[in-house]
Amino acid sequence: MGLHEVHTRSRFFFVRCFYELRTRKRMGKWLLPESLADILPAEARRIEELRRLLLDLYRTYGYELVMPPLVEYLDSLLSGSGGDLDLHTFKLVDQLSGRSLGIRADMTPQVMRIDAHLLNRAGVTRLCYYGSVLHTRPRGLWATREPLQIGAEIYGHAGPEADVEVMRLALESVARAGVADYRIDLSHLGVVRALLEADPAAAARADEIFGLLRDKDTPGLAALAPALRADTAAALQALPGLYGDADVIERARGLLPALPQIAAALDTLASLARALDVEVGIDLADVRSFHYHTGIVFAIYCDAWPNAVVRGGRYDDVGRDFGRARPATGFSLDLRELAGLLPPAVASSAVRAPWGTDPELAKAVDALRAAGQIVVQSLPGHEPDEQEYVCDRELVLRDGAWQVVLLAPAAPSSPH
Incomplete structure (x- = not known):
């Protein structure tokens, strides 16, 4: 969780509670399940216009459109996600086969399956997609449980050039939509991975450490110190404070252990920050989706919204579960959320x-x-x-x- 989210969650939480209580009293039996809503004409038109605009934009970059199914066998749908999607996925039983099915909570694993198993191309493949996904619980403050997800992925290139392309495309998506006052935050999961690999005691408590870092829980990290190596404990406690502009990268070099993997991750962050022509933030404690992403991760924030509007990053070799390990990087966003950041549609x-x-x-x-x-x-x-x-x-x-x-x-x- 970035500091931007931490600072705004409490204010938005009380407003949301008041709104939901008032809505329940007014609508009675017509109330939809929590965090689900109808899309009315003006909003529906705005969302459809955004969908067309963004898909046309992705096509100009050479991205091909794919349309995977809403429901798949559960073992396929959760492949490569490291369990991150399991709690967010609705499950049911297929009456034809008797096997467990899942309603997709994220389209990225499906697109990865298409690249690895169906297209099976040797070179670089650029794919884009859109469609409804369903979450068992909202993933952020004011978030819907039925996002209209749209995104783009590059497969087959391990270099930073692919990361730069998807970040620029993500930023252009927000700009083309008409959103102002946005910024991008970067992190690199190689930093935390290097710390855990160097300290077996930390690796054994990896899930606990990920949770503490996500919550920016410095006291909780300090409580773990006696069980860890001194340099590991100091580095983990420093990570939540390594948040700010690109100067954070140089501060990190002085506070974190001089491990080759950490130096390489910080060099990559510095290179990417220079390649982007927008305000860049660094958040080295952003370990969201640690089990899924493998390197660079990024998020785009807007001043008017407490959650990240766009999330993306690198997830190399995750396609191994589908029989083909490939370098991969990409991003996705919720069209409903993006449309809600824009001024009311003009009739x-x-x-x-x-x-x-x-x-x-x-x-x-x-x-x-x-x-x-x-x-x-x-x-x-x-x-x-x-x-x-x-x-x-x-x-x-x-x-x-x-x-x-x-x-x-x-x-x-x-x-x-």
Whole structure:
């Protein structure tokens, strides 16, 4: 958990509790399960526009679209995740085979399976994807349990060039969407891995250490000190404080043991920070998904949201469970979350047209729609409902021809 999340969680928690209690009283039996919600017209349109925009962006980089199924056999769905996805995955029994199925909680393992087992290409493969995923519990404050995940992955290249590409693409995704005031935080799991490999006592308590680092629990790490080597204990206690701008990398060189793996990880972080043309933060205690990612990890934060908007990183050789170990790096984000960071969608302008059987009217309507115009035909006995659309023009019959004319702006309502 980054300090950005720590500082904002308590404030958002009480607001969320108040909102949920009020919603439960108002909606009664119509209330959906907790952390699930309908997507209404304006938001749905915004999300769909973002989906198209981002998929078109990824295509310009050479990423090919794949669409894996919503449900898979559980052993396949959890392969390579190191157990990180197990608690977040809904399970059920397949009535055809009797085997355990899972509803995907993350699409990345599925895309990895496609690369390793179905495409089986020798060189670099770039894949992108989108679709609903389902979580047993929300993964962050105000997070939905049904994210609309979209992402991109590179397989087959172990060098930092692939990491730079996916980070730049992730940053461009946020920028193209229209989000302002964002930054990227970098970490490298090679630092913590090197500390654990050098101290068997620390390796034996790895899961406990990961939890303490995620929570930035320095007192908890200090309590472990008597059971660890002195240099390991000091390094682990220093990690939560190694958070800030790129200068943190040089501070880390002076505080952490002079192990070759740590030096290489810090060199990689410094190189990547120089390659990105945005504000870069360093958080060496970010060990989220430690069992899954293997090297560089990154997260993009926005000032208006307590959770990371984008998460990604390197997960080399995880595809071994599918019979083919490959270098891999990528990222994913939730379209619903991204859309929620944008200003309210502006209502689209539309043409109002009468309902009728006149062939010339039908031709005029078809021509307008073929040109990309929104045409709303008023059904008999009903005034047009203008909620998602604002009819600022009207199709009228004049001089024997159907013509589009501007409507006068609606007069402001008088005060009561």
